[in-house]
Amino acid sequence: MSDERAGSSGADTLERSVERREPAFNLPSSLVVILSVLIAIHVLRTYFLSPAADEFVLLQFSFIPARYEPSLMAHDFAWVWSPVTYSLLHGSWEHLIFNSFWMVAFGAPVVRRIGTLRFAIFWCLSAVAAVALHAAFHWEAMIVVIGASGVVAGLMGAAARFVFSPSGRISRQFAHLNRRLSIPEALSNRSVLVFSGIWFLTNFLIGFGQSIGAGEGNTIAWEAHIGGFLFGFLCFPLFDRIPPVPQEPSRRS
Template identity: 30%
Template sequence: MFLPLHDRNPIKHVDFPYVTYGLIGVTTLVFLFQSILPPAQFDDLVVAFGMIPVVVSNQVTGPAPWLPDQLTLLTYAFLHADWMHLLFNMLFLWVFGDNIEDALGHVRFLVFYLLCAALAGLAHMAFDYGGFGPLIGASGAVAGVMGAYLVLYPHARVYVLFRLVIPIPLPVPAFWMLGAWIGTQLFYVLVGSDDGVSWWAHLGGIAAGALLVVPMRRRGIALFGGR
């Protein structure tokens, strides 16, 4: 329903969001590499670097003995199933990531992003403990960025593509757009969905981001500001 296009929330503490754009660039390059692989090798890569609950929890031996099993709690966030999966995640990171990098600083933002990815993966594992399917995608980490944005800048205006009859750009407060997104995740968790999307990873990521940004933000960055 709501596709974010950009926000009206300038950065103030960094000259350029190097980490945000670096994450977008690296993740895109990884998918470009994935996309040139034959289907069998594409699948092998996903199995090796995706987060498999029974592997991370040491219930079974991992498919890649040379890769520490718990490291896949990070590597899974740089893999994607297809172009739409990648583009949606990177669009959300592009819209919201620069302000969170601005609020945390470059190094802490990178640590924050990776922690959100790991905690989102653990949330997925907690509700799919015996799962053999690999979790991939930056959705959990990006959800953490969105959770942080909701805590720091709930009143910032976000231009979203809203469709009634035809798509139109519409400025709305961030808490409306992000609140609707969270509500969607909760809905699918409650009704139970078998579409292959890890709704628990999304919820785990957004909770992790909302909590982590409080101690990790710069001094002087107020909570619930962004008017």
């Protein structure tokens, strides 16, 4: 039996032995802080700001592709900060709760692995990457984009590089200790492929459904989701503080 297979078996045994002792809620403090900030902002907007004041906040801090029309950039400086601040605003409690749920699921192992400072930088850059792809599809359009969905997608893409154990299972407590997969390894890993395939298919179906529905009201910025996911998946090694462990060649006994 190869050493690699023996190591995988040991890791799976460790996961099973601690599974019963994993607390239901054990979130990194920095993740608790950002979730608290998101909730506080939404409470303030929903219950304390007048409709006119809330509209001002949206115009100043949401991402709008039309801001990047050259004649407007000299007069509206929100194009500087809005590619990040839009991720702190949400359209409804349902929107916020949905993003928070997935942030807890995939953000926790990423934060445990890269730490608070890298997480803060990752948040900002994944938010920018998400709306950059959205803007590429809707250049200079008057579309208001808010929500942390692009960042959440970035956390999902980052987690796909390391969160799955050799057996394909995920341990909430120890997933952050797994070896980071290279891109070729990730693209040949069944768990990663199934997870990523379902995720991309869902977003493409959302985009296709919106394009044929063409109704009024709020829509899902699926392009931003894809931009965030690709950023997290491709750029995660820039934030990873646990270097990949080189695989030793298998030895036959």
